């Protein structure tokens with residue numbers, strides 16, 4: 580059995596269409612390829628909006644390669660955001676970007692690279708970069 584995708588207008592076998600859990604298992608109108616592509620585009624869009632606001636550069640080491648950049652909870656209160664939503668798991672970056680946009684870019688976030696974000700985590704809230712700078716001063 581084949582079905583036409585609403586988006587790319589290609590005929591594909593029904594196994595290429597995901598079922599909707601909210602609609603008695605009816606097939607989605609768009610094929611999985613289009614569906615995944617849209618999610619990817621959305622995700623890229625969220626990231627762009629967020630970093631356009633907070634800056635495309637690590638606040639600590641000035642790293643500016645987009646793939647390395649992440650959002651940091653300045654006060655290390657990420658657990659509050661998780662608790663508010665009753666999430667046991669860690670926030671995914673997509674969840675986080677979406678939340679930041681919805682909350683209107685709160686100033687408790689900043690741009691950090693993965694290294695500094697991790698450095699802050701293992702350094703009790705202070706990235707090892709900062710400690711080195713302090714020793715030098």
Ligand SMILES: [Zn+2]
Nearest residue numbers: 584587610613
């Ligand atoms: Zn399609």
Ligand SMILES: [Zn+2]
Nearest residue numbers: 637640692695
């Ligand atoms: Zn950094």
Ligand SMILES: [Zn+2]
Nearest residue numbers: 639695706708
């Ligand atoms: Zn750092």
